[in-house]
Amino acid sequence: MRTALQQQSSNTGRAEANGKRPIVNFSGLNHHFGLGDARRQVLYDVHLAMFPGEIAIMTGPSGSGKTSLLVLAGGLRAVQDGSLNVLGREMRGLSALELVEIRRSIGFIFQFHNLFESLTAIENVQMALDLHSYSAREKRDRAAEMLTKLGLEHRMHYKPGSLSGGQKQRVAVARALVNKPRIILADEPTAALDKESGRIVVNLLQEHARAADAAIILVTHDNRILDVADRIVTLIDGRIVSRVEVGETNLICEFLRKCPVFANQSPSELTEIAQKMAYEKYPPREVIFHQGDAGDKFYLIREGQAEVLIDGPDGLKLVRTLERGDIFGEMSLLKHQPRSATVRAVNQLELYVLGRDDFRAAIESSVSFRDQLLRTYAGRS
Amino acid sequence: MATPVAWRNLTHDLRRLLLSLVGIGFVVLLMFMEMGFSNGCFDTATHGYTLFNADLVIVNRISTPASPQRFLRDKLYLARRSSVVANVIPMYVQVGALWKIPGEAGLRRVRVFGYDTQQRTFWPPEFAPRSDLQQPGAVLFDSRSRALLGKPVPGTVTELNGRTISVVGLAPMGADLDTDGNLFLDQSTFFAIFGKGGKGRLTPQDVDYGLIQLRAGVDPKQAAVELRMLLPDDVRVLTLSDYCNDVQMYWSRNTAVGFLFNMGVVVGFLIGMIVCYQILFTDISNNLLPFATLKAMGYRTGYLVKLVLEQATFLALLGFVLGVSAAWFLYWFMESQTGLTMALTPLRIATILLLTLVMCLVAGLMALYRVIRIDPADCF
Numbered sequence: 001m002r003t004a005l006q007q008q009s010s011n012t013g014r015a016e017a018n019g020k021r022p023i024v025n026f027s028g029l030n031h032h033f034g035l036g037d038a039r040r041q042v043l044y045d046v047h048l049a050m051f052p053g054e055i056a057i058m059t060g061p062s063g064s065g066k067t068s069l070l071v072l073a074g075g076l077r078a079v080q081d082g083s084l085n086v087l088g089r090e091m092r093g094l095s096a097l098e099l100v101e102i103r104r105s106i107g108f109i110f111q112f113h114n115l116f117e118s119l120t121a122i123e124n125v126q127m128a129l130d131l132h133s134y135s136a137r138e139k140r141d142r143a144a145e146m147l148t149k150l151g152l153e154h155r156m157h158y159k160p161g162s163l164s165g166g167q168k169q170r171v172a173v174a175r176a177l178v179n180k181p182r183i184i185l186a187d188e189p190t191a192a193l194d195k196e197s198g199r200i201v202v203n204l205l206q207e208h209a210r211a212a213d214a215a216i217i218l219v220t221h222d223n224r225i226l227d228v229a230d231r232i233v234t235l236i237d238g239r240i241v242s243r244v245e246v247g248e249t250n251l252i253c254e255f256l257r258k259c260p261v262f263a264n265q266s267p268s269e270l271t272e273i274a275q276k277m278a279y280e281k282y283p284p285r286e287v288i289f290h291q292g293d294a295g296d297k298f299y300l301i302r303e304g305q306a307e308v309l310i311d312g313p314d315g316l317k318l319v320r321t322l323e324r325g326d327i328f329g330e331m332s333l334l335k336h337q338p339r340s341a342t343v344r345a346v347n348q349l350e351l352y353v354l355g356r357d358d359f360r361a362a363i364e365s366s367v368s369f370r371d372q373l374l375r376t377y378a379g380r381s
Numbered sequence: 382m383a384t385p386v387a388w389r390n391l392t393h394d395l396r397r398l399l400l401s402l403v404g405i406g407f408v409v410l411l412m413f414m415e416m417g418f419s420n421g422c423f424d425t426a427t428h429g430y431t432l433f434n435a436d437l438v439i440v441n442r443i444s445t446p447a448s449p450q451r452f453l454r455d456k457l458y459l460a461r462r463s464s465v466v467a468n469v470i471p472m473y474v475q476v477g478a479l480w481k482i483p484g485e486a487g488l489r490r491v492r493v494f495g496y497d498t499q500q501r502t503f504w505p506p507e508f509a510p511r512s513d514l515q516q517p518g519a520v521l522f523d524s525r526s527r528a529l530l531g532k533p534v535p536g537t538v539t540e541l542n543g544r545t546i547s548v549v550g551l552a553p554m555g556a557d558l559d560t561d562g563n564l565f566l567d568q569s570t571f572f573a574i575f576g577k578g579g580k581g582r583l584t585p586q587d588v589d590y591g592l593i594q595l596r597a598g599v600d601p602k603q604a605a606v607e608l609r610m611l612l613p614d615d616v617r618v619l620t621l622s623d624y625c626n627d628v629q630m631y632w633s634r635n636t637a638v639g640f641l642f643n644m645g646v647v648v649g650f651l652i653g654m655i656v657c658y659q660i661l662f663t664d665i666s667n668n669l670l671p672f673a674t675l676k677a678m679g680y681r682t683g684y685l686v687k688l689v690l691e692q693a694t695f696l697a698l699l700g701f702v703l704g705v706s707a708a709w710f711l712y713w714f715m716e717s718q719t720g721l722t723m724a725l726t727p728l729r730i731a732t733i734l735l736l737t738l739v740m741c742l743v744a745g746l747m748a749l750y751r752v753i754r755i756d757p758a759d760c761f
Contacts, residue, residue, distance in 0.1 A: 067761045076677060076758040097681075104679030110760045114674040116386065117667075118393030123384050130383045131679050159393075175678075187761045219761075 022049035022085070023182055023215045024073050029082035031068055031238075042068045044238045046082070050215040052182065055206060055228055058219045060235035066219045067187065069235070073217060074106055074185045075099040087182060104131050107176035107214075109186035113168040115160045121147060121171045122156040128175045146174040150204060166197025173201055177208050184208065184216040190225055202228045242275065249274040252352055255300055255325045273362050277352040282345040288329075291342045295332025298359045301325065304349035309342040321346065333359050387691035390664055401660045402700050405741070408653030409704020410711070412646050412733050417712055417723045419642030424722040425557040426632050427625040429492075432554060434504040435470070436601045437608065438624040439591035442615045446628050447635065449474070449589060452616050457591035459612050465599045466608075472496050472590035473568060473583065475575050476560065481540040482531040489530055491523075492560045493541070495571025502592065503565075507552035514549060514567045524551040526562025527719075542581075544574050555722060591616075650740050657696055657744035661689060665751045670760060677757035685752040693745030694738065701737045705730060 031043040043065045050056055058066045071077045072084055072091070078099070079092040087105060094102070115124045125143040134142065147156050150170045160168050169189065176184060184205065190198030202218075202225045209216050218229070226232065232244040252274035256262040262270065277300065282288060288299065291311050301324055308319045308328065319341060322328055332339050333356050354362075392398055426446065430438070439457055444450040460466050473495040480491040496502045498514040513519055520541070522533050533539065537548040541564065554563045566574075568585065575581035595604050601620040608618045619627065633639035665672065672685055705725075712723040 070761055071758045074677065076756075100679050100681055102679075103677060106679075108674065108677045108760070110670075110674065112670060114670040114760060116390070116671045118389040119384065119386065123389070126384050127386070127675065128678055 020051045020053075021088075023052050023087060024048075024050040024217070025083075025085040026069070026073075027083045027085075029072070029079070029084055031065075031072060031077075031080055033068075042238050043072075046238075046240060048233065048240065048243075050183075050217060052213040052215055053209055054230045055209050055216045055218060056231040056233055057226060057229035058217060058233050058235065059221065060241075064235040065238040066235050068238075070185045070187055070217060070219055073183070074108060075102045105179070105181055105183070107179065107181035107184040109173055109176045109184065109189045111188040111191050113160065113172040115168060115171055115175075117160050120157045120159055121152060121163065121167075121174075124160070124171055125175045125178050128178050132179065142178055143174070146178045147171070150174050151200070164197075166193050166200065169193055169197065169201055170204075173204055177204070180212045180214075182212065182214045184214055186216065186218045186220075188220055188222070189218065190220065190222045195224060198222065198224060244271075244275050248279075251302070252277055252300065255302075255327075255352075258325060259327055269362075273354065273358075274352075276358045276362075277354050280351045280353050282349040282351070284345055284347045284349075286345050286349075288343040288345065288349075288351070289339050291339055293339045295329065295337065295339055296356045297329055298327070298333055298354040298356075299329045299343075300327050300352040300354075302350040302352055305346040306343050306349055307346055309344060310340070311342065316342070330359070334363070387688045388695060390668065390688075391692050391695050401656075401696060402703050404656040404660070405653060405696055405700025405737070406703030406707065408649050408656060408740075409701050409733060409737055410707045411649040411652070412736060413704060413708035413725075413729075414711065415642045415645030415649060416729060416733065417708070417715075417725075418645075419639055420729065421715075421721045421723050422558060422638050422642075423629040423632055424724060425555070427628045428555050428557060428722050429563065430621065430625055430628070432503045432505060432508075433472075433590075433592055433621060434501050434508075434594065435592035435621055436595040436599075437593035437605055437618055438621055439593065439608075439612070439616050439618050440589075440624070442617050445635075446631050451587035451589055452591075454586050454588045454591075456613055456616055457588055460591070460593055460608055463604070463607055463611055465595055465604045466593055467596045468500065468594040470496060470500055470502055470592040470594070471568075471585070471588040472502070472592055473571055473575075473585075474589040475571070475581075475583065478564070478575070479542050480530060480562075480564070482529075483533045483537045483539045484531065489561055491526075491530065491541075491562050491564055493564045493566060493571065493575070495566045495568045495575075498565075498567040503552070503554075505553060507550070508565070511550065514565075515569070516549075517570060517573060518544065518546045519549045519567070519570060520546045521550050521552045521565035522548045523554045523556075523563035523565075525553045525555040527556050530562045542574055542579065544579060546570075546574075556719075557721075593618075646736070650736055653737070653740045654744045654747075657693065657741045658747050660696060661693060661745055661748040662751065664692065665689065665748055669755060672752055673755045673757045673760045676755060677760055682753055685755070686749055689749055689752055690742060690745045693741040697738045697741035700741075701734055704737070705733070 026046045026048040029043055029046040030041060032039050032041050034040055046069065058069065060066050072079060073086060075086065075091060078094070084091040086102060089102065091099070091102070119127070122140070122143045125146060126139050129139040129142060144156060147153060150173065152167060152170055152174070155163060155167055160171070163171065169192065173189070186205065189201055193201065205216055205218070206228045208214055229246050232246060233240055234242040249271060253267065253270040256265070256270050256273065288306065301322055303324055306322045306328070308322060309316045310319050328343055331337070439460070441450040441452040454471050457469060457471060460469050475493045475495070477490045478493045479488045481488055499510050501510060502508065514521065533548045535548055535550055539546060552565060556562055572583060572585060573579055575583045577584065593608070595601060605618045605620055612618060675685065676682070709725055712725055715721065716723045
């Protein structure tokens with residue numbers, strides 16, 4: 001829980017740094033299904049902010065509340081408790097008709113294509129455009145353009161019955177994307193597809209997220225498509241138990257891997273450490289810790305420079321300057337000693353921070369890691 | 382233009398559409414037949430009277446179509462005093478007279494009209510006054526009689542109630558439920574056979590119908606009111622169309638015929654409703670996920686309601702076209718076989734069309750609960 005909260009603060013901090021406002025924002029959301037004795041809680045205190053251009057993959061065992069999250073974000077159910085902001089509107093307390101209006105600016109993709117068998121591909125796509133006041137020509141052109149983009153230009157006038165599974169799902173994707181929605185909610189969009197078709201579909205989604213600056217929430221168990229995610233959120237029993245900023249995590253792993261200390265860690269061990277790291281930001285000249293402080297955290301520099309100062313007889317003496325990718329603060333944690341030096345930000349400093357307990361747990365879990373570290377320190381002057 | 386989803390869903394599977402239309406078309410046909418039989422009976426009951434060349438009809442007050450009563454000719458002649466009356470014609474009728482089938486030994490019952498053949502008493506051109514009817518035993522034969530009366534031609538000689546008669550011409554009237562055909566006689570011949578001169582008891586003093594021809598431009602309803610003042614209370618003065626309605630009303634009230642056939646229409650209507658409901662329900666069931674997706678995309682429930690009712694209307698109209706075509710053919714066939722009047726009037730076509738539409742729309746409304754209950758969250 002503690003790490004989750006840290007992650008949360010780091011997450012919002014980073015996004016605010018990008019100057020973007022969330023396009024979907026769950027905060028303190030609880031949700032129940034059923035009535036009376038059958039009433040049971042399906043979502044507990046969910047906090048999740050989705051920013052424009054971001055793809056979040058939501059995983060978790062079935063019944064963990066992923067679908068409930070989509071259903072609420074899509075305005076298909078009324079918000080009961082907590083807050084949910086979609087496209088700048090608070091969803092709680094909206095009437096059924098207002099929810100219908102909001103749904104028109106959301107693209108839905110389902111596990112099954114859900115196309116009308118009686119309509120051709122282009123007509124199925126036009127159904128989405130019928131909701132808006134376009135001229136007949138405009139509708140035809142837009143639908144045709146979208147289908148062409150999805151490589152279906154020669155299948156426009158085919159009915160679903162004469163399309164392959166992958167083609168049908170692409171038509172469904174075209175229907176969801178044709179209005180250029182800022183939010184896409186997709187439920188297992190690749191579950192019924194082979195590897196190749198699945199890849200085409202997720203690539204399209206990725207492209208759309210970038211082109212339309214749209215947020216995409218993708219519920220999936222399909223490990224083949226995890227790479228498109230900017231974020232991977234895991235739900236268990238209605239609670240978000242982990243959220244991985246994929247880009248950030250990869251960055252941290254890159255840094256950690258380059259450090260001799262972590263060189264022997266396996267990718268999964270590195271990822272685990274990375275996921276537990278929180279984001280902190282320091283203005284220039286701010287001291288991160290003083291010499292003699294108790295050691296409570298391990299640091300990795302994401303951006304900026306820091307100077308290491310030792311309080312000697314002649315006053316503070318600059319020992320060395322640390323840069324992007326450097327680590328510090330690990331020694332006092334390992335040796336259970338106070339800080340041996342003061343560390344101060346030179347300029348705007350962005351850090352990844354790992355708490356003492358998590359750091360020790362990581363080391364404890366790997367004897368080789370600990371030996372490795374100690375050996376490294378033995379060789380360090 | 383919005384995508385024509387209702388039409389596409391309907392026509393997507395042509396085999397199924399055809400089956401559906403056959404189902405609804407059959408029900409439409411059934412309703413047409415029931416209504417046709419019912420109307421046929423009533424139309425036929427008054428068909429002869431509609432040929433009267435008269436504006437008003439005078440009958441005995443206690444006379445009913447089932448038990449006709451005569452009234453005194455003198456009472457009828459009182460009408461001559463009215464300034465609006467142009468002409469008064471006494472009409473004598475004998476039902477169940479025995480006709481010898483020409484060239485055969487068998488006898489059949491016919492209805493015989495006796496009147497002054499010098500006057501234009503029936504309006505069809507074949508009834509134009511002709512002098513040869515004045516000769517003793519001369520008759521006009523109903524050319525629309527049932528075939529079982531034989532096929533007499535002008536010149537055919539046969540017998541009526543044992544008296545020799547000769548057919549001098551043909552004129553169209555038509556059979557009804559208890560009459561196979563008609564004969565038209567001058568009143569002199571009529572009483573020679575059915576009056577005291579023959580073996581009957583009829584006299585010219587007792588008339589069955591009094592036919593009144595009004596002066597040009599006189600309103601029959603007004604004239605009827607005036608004549609009612611002039612004539613005694615034991616006769617009724619009616620316009621011809623009122624009289625025909627009266628007779629039809631009598632039969633529909635006093636016999637089970639109307640009720641039975643109306644029940645037939647109701648049963649057809651109910652069957653049609655079930656058939657239509659089944660078709661719509663199946664279509665909705667086949668498209669649950671697409672419909673749910675429409676709701677998720679932001680279509681209102683009202684749109685889906687419109688879709689279903691549109692589809693119901695299409696079914697009704699297409700099924701109706703099929704049904705009415707079949708009915709047209711069967712009416713023609715039955716008319717030619719039975720001689721009963723089976724008229725496909727615009728009003729009756731409109732009535733069945735309306736019934737068909739109501740039938741399908743009610744079925745549509747019944748099927749609606751299914752689309753209303755579709756929950757878009759079920760797509761996930």
